[in-house]
Every structure is written in C-alpha cells, then in structure tokens.
Amino acid sequence: MTSNAKRTVLVIGHRHPDTDAVCSALAYASFYQWQTGQDAVACYLDDLAPETAWLLRSLGLDAPHPIEDVYLRVADVMEAHIPVLRPDQTLREAGHVMQEHAVRALPVVDATRHLIGLVQRDALAERYLDLLQLPEEINLPVALIQRTLEATLTAGSAAAVLNNRVWIATMSPATARARIGAGDIVIVGDQREVQQAALEAGAGGLIVTDDAPLDPALIDAAARQNAILLHTRHSPFAAAQLLQQSVPVDRVMVPVLPTVTVHPDTLLQEAKAQLRRGNVAGLAVIDDEGVLQGMLLRRHLAEQTNRQIILTDHNHPDQAAPGVAESQVIGIIDHHNLGGLQTLQPLSIHCEPVGSTCTLVAELYRQAGAPLTAALAGAMLGAVLSDTVQFRSPTTTARDRAIASWLADISGQSLEVLAHGLFRARVPHPIPPASWWVNRDSKVFAFGETRFSISQVELTDIAEVMPPADELRRALMNLVAEHGLTSAFVLLTDILDQSSILLAANPAGEASAMRAFGGSFVDGQLVLPGVMSRKKQVVPPLAAALT
Structure with missing residues (x-):
C-alpha cells in the first residue's frame, strides 16, 4: 500500500506578504516544478495586500494557497486509499482484506462513506481463537452463512x-x-x-x-x-x-468515538500522541461531516517525515511561517541580508543584491528557457515595479530595469499603466485602522539580543490618508508587547515625493531613530527626505543605533 505522505514542496513568501513575496512564490513554484518534475505549491501567510489582490485579479491569476503554518498535519501522511468494509461483510472477508493489504485496522463505512466503526486485527484474532471450539449457538443472517460457506x-x-x-x-x-x-x-x-x-x-x-x-x-x-x-x-x-x-463486522467493530478518529487538519504530532495513548491499531481520518478520508496507522509513528519548503523574499526566522524550524528548508531565493536561519541539511541559496526577488526568479526563467505565460510574466513585472517603487528605490539595479523590459514584452503590459494601477490599489477603502498600517508588510529583525520590527506602507499622498500619529504609536506598542520587541517602527513612504515619515513605538525607539538619521520627532513623526528603502536606508542605521 502506498502512503499518502506528500513530497510536495511548499514555496512560501514571508509573513504579512507584499506583492514580491506572493508573486515570487507563485512564479518560482511553477519554475521549480518545470525544472525538477517535483510537485510544488505556492502558498502565502496572513492576508493578501490590496495591491497584490488587484494585480492577480487584473491578470486573471489565482492566488497562491493560503496557509497559517507549515506544520505537518494528518492529511499529509495518512493512507488516503485505504480499503474499507461494509457493515454486513463477514469476519472472514475482513481477515482476507487485512491480509491482502497488510493492515491492522480497517474502517467500516456506509454507502456514502460515512464512518460507522473500526475493525482491528486484534479483535479478529480473538474471534479466530473461538474457532478452536465449535459453535454452540448462532444468530446469523442466512445470506452471510451462504457467502462464507x-x-x-x-x-x-x-x-x-x-x-x-x-x-x-x-x-x-x-x-x-x-x-x-x-x-x-x-x-x-x-x-x-x-x-x-x-x-x-x-x-x-x-x-x-x-x-x-x-x-x-x-x-x-x-x-x-x-x-x-x-x-x-x-x-x-x-x-x-x-x-x-460468518459474523458481520459490525458486531466486533469499535464504534465511532473520539479515541479512534481524527480530523485531516489535526497536527500530526497531536495525532501521533493520540495514537500512542490509545489501544488501537490506527485512527480513522474523518472530515467535519464524518466522511472517511483515510487512515493514520501505527507505522506512521516511526516515520520521520519533514515537509520540504522553499523560502522566497525572506530568510529571517521571525519572518518565516510557523513550523519552519521543524521542516526541511531545501532552498532560499531572496534579495535581503541573511538573517540567521539554521537548517539541519544543506540547501540551495540564491541571494543577490537586486531590487526584487522576482528579478532573480525571472532571470532563472530567461536563462533556462522555461515556458512563461503572459499572466505570470505580468505578475513578476508587477512585483518588480512594486518593490523598486517603479525604479525610484535606491535598491533598484540595472538588472531590475532589464528584466522588467523583458517581462513587459512577454506580458504585453505597459510599465507606466501597471505601476499606476498598483500604487492606486495599495490602500483599501474605506481607510483601514492603525493596526492595519503597522501589521501590513511588517518585518522583524534580530541583531544579538535586540529585536525590532519595521512596517512599511508605500502610497501616494501619504500624509493625507495616514491615521493620527497617536493611534499609530499605540498600535506599535501593541506589537512590542505581543512579540517581545525592543521597539517597533512604521515607515510611511510617499512614492511621488520620494520621502518617508517614520514613527516609533516608544521614546527609546525615537531616540535610536534620531541617532540613526539625525533630526527631531515632531508630533511623533520623523520626516526622512529621500528615504525610500527599508532594507537599504533604514535597517542598517537603525540596527547600529539600537545595538
């Protein structure tokens, strides 16, 4: 029998994903599957940004698969194609099925595959011991006797x-x-x-x-x-x-109880603990309606199964999906600094100083001659324009401009028109509360004992649409308390003015920012002319000031 343990690779961007994180995962999953022949699925954490949702919708692309974490679940390893028994099948028939498929437990289902019980090999063994004595009395349907004899x-x-x-x-x-x-x-x-x-x-x-x-x-x-x-x-x-x-299996089966069933979405470690505690050979996997999905067997206890993951547009542990530490990271493709992620196995790292991770992914397509649809090319182009702020960001390189031109030719998109649509779509309507601004595209950075977050929102006419500064500071303080940070910042970048406003969660954060950039906070805001890039212009001086 073949296990349902998936060797599908998950390709995932960072938490609170921006357009580059989502589109690089989408494009690289397709490229990896073409290159290796291994199944790969693009995923994203948290919510799609309005800009990203608009881009995918305008291109007719489905969003990646939404996930909350990358912990293995029962559905990832269960036996999906398990043989089943009907309640009117006999012990003899059940024994033959168990022997043929080398299993120690079989689910009993009705005509609609709703679980009604579980037959274990131990129960059959006890009944077979009864064969040492001839039956003194029976209560059996003639049809079952006829079939068995x-x-x-x-x-x-x-x-x-x-x-x-x-x-x-x-x-x-x-x-x-x-x-x-x-x-x-x-x-x-x-x-x-x-x-x-x-x-x-x-x-x-x-x-x-x-x-x-x-x-x-x-x-x-x-x-x-x-x-x-x-x-x-x-x-x-x-x-x-x-x-x-000739006894029907419904007389010896274990009835449907929480001790013998598990949901497909249950964490695998929890299900393994349940299986160890119970005196059963396996757990029947059922959905919310009680319909059988598969079986989790005792042999799964001994299997060391790790989910395979590729990270795009990030490599810091604090920015990665929950469960990454228990997974097998097999690759990273990114354009940020290395952030201390530790792995047990060697992996492929493609990390270069360009303006967008999608620049690196698109270059892989071009170098390998991989097939690329107009829609996927448009998604990568949108990510390059978004991350480089239409080439205004100081992180922009000649490679970003060159790959954008190549992607524009394939996608049929105009750089100006696409960029205008992206920037206009960045803020949802009505204007969201302060919590949205400080959680949108928030990244945590760790340097020694110092951990701080920087959220960035890039818009036009930022001063006209931003929430009051005191509301933003309270939302930042909530981040500090929730994640145990030294401080938290939000960088509000005006794309057209090519300047930013920085707000800090606390006086210590403000003091560090003034050491890093000079100037003074006015009404809780520090204006940073010419500052567009969090990665290149904000993180290094802030890290130096905080540490």
Whole structure:
C-alpha cells in the first residue's frame, strides 16, 4: 500500500506578504516544478495586500494557497486509499482484506462513506481463537452463512436469520430426533436418514456438507416447513468453523468515538500522541461531516517525515511561517541580508543584491528557457515595479530595469499603466485602522539580543490618508508587547515625493531613530527626505543605533 505522505514542496513568501513575496512564490513554484518534475505549491501567510489582490485579479491569476503554518498535519501522511468494509461483510472477508493489504485496522463505512466503526486485527484474532471450539449457538443472517460457506441455497430465504443451537450430526437418526429441537441448525454430511430425522425434529436450518447429493424429497420437505437448506463443498468441521467466521463486522467493530478518529487538519504530532495513548491499531481520518478520508496507522509513528519548503523574499526566522524550524528548508531565493536561519541539511541559496526577488526568479526563467505565460510574466513585472517603487528605490539595479523590459514584452503590459494601477490599489477603502498600517508588510529583525520590527506602507499622498500619529504609536506598542520587541517602527513612504515619515513605538525607539538619521520627532513623526528603502536606508542605521 502506498502512503499518502506528500513530497510536495511548499514555496512560501514571508509573513504579512507584499506583492514580491506572493508573486515570487507563485512564479518560482511553477519554475521549480518545470525544472525538477517535483510537485510544488505556492502558498502565502496572513492576508493578501490590496495591491497584490488587484494585480492577480487584473491578470486573471489565482492566488497562491493560503496557509497559517507549515506544520505537518494528518492529511499529509495518512493512507488516503485505504480499503474499507461494509457493515454486513463477514469476519472472514475482513481477515482476507487485512491480509491482502497488510493492515491492522480497517474502517467500516456506509454507502456514502460515512464512518460507522473500526475493525482491528486484534479483535479478529480473538474471534479466530473461538474457532478452536465449535459453535454452540448462532444468530446469523442466512445470506452471510451462504457467502462464507460458498454454499447453494436450495430451500428457504437468504433474508432469513438462523438463531438457535448448532449441531454437528455425528449421531444416529434416533438420537437426532431426541436431541434436536425446533429451530436448531444441523450440520450433516451424506447421511440421508439423519438429514430427514433432523427435519422431522423441527430443525430450522440444515447445512449439507461434502457436496453430498441432495434427495429431492429432502428439498421438498425443507421447503414445506420453511427450513433453510444449504449445500456446501466443505466438510462438517470446516463448515462449523466457517459459521464462526460468518459474523458481520459490525458486531466486533469499535464504534465511532473520539479515541479512534481524527480530523485531516489535526497536527500530526497531536495525532501521533493520540495514537500512542490509545489501544488501537490506527485512527480513522474523518472530515467535519464524518466522511472517511483515510487512515493514520501505527507505522506512521516511526516515520520521520519533514515537509520540504522553499523560502522566497525572506530568510529571517521571525519572518518565516510557523513550523519552519521543524521542516526541511531545501532552498532560499531572496534579495535581503541573511538573517540567521539554521537548517539541519544543506540547501540551495540564491541571494543577490537586486531590487526584487522576482528579478532573480525571472532571470532563472530567461536563462533556462522555461515556458512563461503572459499572466505570470505580468505578475513578476508587477512585483518588480512594486518593490523598486517603479525604479525610484535606491535598491533598484540595472538588472531590475532589464528584466522588467523583458517581462513587459512577454506580458504585453505597459510599465507606466501597471505601476499606476498598483500604487492606486495599495490602500483599501474605506481607510483601514492603525493596526492595519503597522501589521501590513511588517518585518522583524534580530541583531544579538535586540529585536525590532519595521512596517512599511508605500502610497501616494501619504500624509493625507495616514491615521493620527497617536493611534499609530499605540498600535506599535501593541506589537512590542505581543512579540517581545525592543521597539517597533512604521515607515510611511510617499512614492511621488520620494520621502518617508517614520514613527516609533516608544521614546527609546525615537531616540535610536534620531541617532540613526539625525533630526527631531515632531508630533511623533520623523520626516526622512529621500528615504525610500527599508532594507537599504533604514535597517542598517537603525540596527547600529539600537545595538
């Protein structure tokens, strides 16, 4: 049986993603899949920025897959294609399925795949031990007995139920008449007188074994008294054992309980702990409606499965998805400084000083001759224009301009028109509260014991649309308290004026900013003429001042 453990690579940008983080993940996932043949899925954390949503919508592109973290979940490793049992299948049939598929637990489902129970191999083993003793009494549908004994029904109804004592007729006809009671079930070989005596005694069912020839008179007699007459090739002893195996699985299954079920979205570590605690061979994976999705088996406890991840537009641990430390980072493609991410395995790092991660991704497409659609080229072009602020940012390089021209040719987009649409779409309407401004494109930086965040919002006419400074400072203080930061800042950049306004969470942050940039805060705001780039113009001097 093949495990459903996914080797799909997740390609993810940073938390609170900007357009470059989202579009670089989208484009690189497509490139990686083309280059390696391995499945790759682009993902994003938190919410899409209004600018990014507008860009994807205008190009007719679907957004990457939204995620909250990269921890492995049950759905990532469960056996999705597990065989199932119907409630009316027999123990014998269940045993054959378990043996064929080498599993120790099987789910029992109804006609719509809703879970109704779980059959474990241990339960079957206990029932098979009962085969050491012949059955004294049964309560079984005739249809199940007929199926298990591979018998022919020559009298009576398959819908009937045999419910009484069981006899193996190794007795004389006289003894049969004396001992067999009304409704009893009699297993008998080629003994016509005993067969007839059993019916005369009122037997409710007769199982004739060894393919013994049936007397037409016996068939007629069974039909007249509404008795069941089954004809099988098995010996009397084998038939008695098979009766034990004709029990339907719904009589031995574990009912649907929280201890034997798990949701596909449950964290794998939590599900493993549940499996270790429970005395079960596996957990049935069911959705919110109780529909079976697969099985989590005990062998999954021993498997060391790590999700494979590629990071785009970031490499700092504080900017990465929760769960990255427990994952296998196999690649980084970025244009920022290295931020101390530690990995257990070697990985591929493509980190260069350009204005946009999408510049690096687009160069890979061009160098490899990879197929590139007009829409995906437009997405990367939009990211380059966004991150370089239409080439106004000091981080802009000749490579950004060259790749933008190449992408414009493929996408059919005008640089001016696309940039205008991007910048106009950056702020949602109505104007959002201060918390949106300080969380939008917020990045945490760590230098030794010092950890601080810088959020950046790039707009036109920034002074006219920004919230009051005191509201922004309170929102920044909430960030400091929530994340245990030294300080927090928000950089409000006016694209057309090519200047920024810096606000700090606390007096210590303001003092550090004044040491870094000079000047003074007025009404809680420090004006920074010519400052456009957080990465190049703000992080280095602030880090030096704070540390």
